Amino acid sequence: MVLPGSSSHRNLQECEMTRNQRGLVETCFEEGQYESGIAVLEQLRSENFKPPVSLIRQLLYIALYPPPPSLDHVEERDLDPASPSKGSPTKQKHQAPKMTFAPSVNASEVAQRLLLSFVRTNTPTSLFQALPQPRINGRSNELPFEGDDHDSVVAKESLCIKDAKHCWAILKEGFVPRIKNTPPSLLAGKRKRGKHITDTEEYVEENRSNSVLAPVAGHAWLVLQWLVELFQRDESLTSGDVSGKHSPLLFLQIPPPRSGTGPRWEVDAPLDIVFYCVSQSQRQQRQLGLDLMTLLIGVCLTAELDFQMFLEQVTSRLYSASPEIVQTFMSGLHLSHSAQLFKLALCRKFLSDESGGRNSSTRRPKPQARAVRATRGIAPVREENLSSSSANDSSASFSASKISMPPTGDVIHLLTGTNGRGSSPAILIVKKELLISYAYLQQIAERRDGEWQQIATGGRLEGLVNSVFGGESYAQQDRDALISLVRIWAMN
Secondary structure: OOOOOEOOOOOOOOEEOOHHHHHHHHHHHHOOOHHHHHHHHHHHOEOOEEOOHHHHHHHHHHHHOOOOOOOOOOOOOOOOOOOOOOOOHHHHHHOOOOEOOOOOHHHHHHHHHHHHHHHHHOOHHHHHOOOOOOOEOOEOOOOOOOHHHHOOHHHHHOHHHHOOOOOOHHHOOOOOOOOOOEOHHHHOOOOOOOOOOOOOHHHHHHHHOOOOOOOOOOOOHHHHHHHHHHHHHHHHOEOOOHHHOOOHHHHHOOOOOOOOOOOEOOOHHHHHHHHHHHOOOOHHHHHHHHHHHHHHHHHHOEOOEOHHHHHHHHHHHHHOOOHHHHHHHHHHOOOOHHHHHHHHHHHHHHHHHHHOOOOOOOOOOOOOOOOOOOOOOOOOOOHHHHHOOOOOOHHHOEOHHHOOOOOHHHHHHHHHOOOOOOOOHHHHHHHHHHHHHHHHHHHHOOOOOHHHHHHHHOOHHHHHHHHHHOOOHHHHHHHHHHHHHHHHHHHO
8 A cells, every 4th residue: 555645665565464463463362461462463563564453453552551540559450369268159159259351551561662663664554544533524434344353352442542533532641441340250252342341430430520631641651652653754755845744644633624624723632732742841751742743833834724723723822831831832843944934923923912912811711621432433544545635635735825934124023012011931932932933044045035134244133132132130041042143143
């Protein structure tokens, strides 16, 4: 299968795993031997063989399975200790130890590592099939049901991934609940598709009482890394010039408008994850959010996404963010032409809205709706449909007209503009980043703006920096750094 929009590349032709190969893994999973099954799947991993969709989905479920509240907790698969009884056989039967086929912490960890290995050896398209798929043009592309795919506990439970609204929903805290111990008698026989044979209701109700659920569960960070790497590899395989590269598969995770027509715009879920990542204390987690933002910027510059709506959604989050998060977000955006063009547009909108009175105190907070499980029957999009999707051809090509370089005078006006919060830390951070991005784009431009050349080489820009950033003690470090940059720009 040729990846949509990609040029010829190794491992673009993947064969299906044989029934015997698949059966080796499924047998282990049916017996609850998850680590053994994952080890077999690792041995079968090859760029020449496409992993079955159902097995990747089960691997995702195991990777997302939450650990026990305390790591000292006895593993769920262990039998409950049963004291000897001299009672009747019937009483002994009722006292039979309980067990469950819940994945262990070790199984979750090896599943996460194997997912990352798969994204480095197999095509993004083949792995993408295991993720939730929004409806395309109101049609469901459900694959034929294979009964033997759902003999194991994790196979049945993993159907919740297929039914999610989008891939970001599966990362949310509480999406995969823990399985309670179940008597062996309830595990006997097969149940029809979609029926959970384990009791998770108590866990779900407990989590519903929480007012806020994290968009990325504490144990789901490596799954987020897997998604980011999946979309990055898809982007790298997409044909086109560097400035117009984007991930068609990421675009397909943005739900189409309910009307069925017009550009897509519903990106709240991935943006929530971006800003949640940026607010973390660990550098790796912050970088994941910035990498995801870079991917979203590539998609937002296509003709099929509502750019102004996307810009508004990012701006509104920046208004409610702390100065530290604004600094981390702005300074961490990728140093590429498209990312810096977007950053320039974002700074301009932020400062323009602020000068017009649309600040954080007048904006209503974004409502946080409770996640609703999608209707069953919305299955993965077939690979042949991916190749004809509007996300991959000229209809979604790079739209450079969405962002244009403003004249230098407009940038100077935004830098020197004053209002009620003109000297607040967040405003000065955005002004600093506006100047840095504009200077960078001028430096790499084939033809520079004449006014910029004059102020950069004539000493006026250094005076401007002193005027804007020299009045506040907390901005002195930024002022000194900018003065050093201004002197470098004057020589180039």
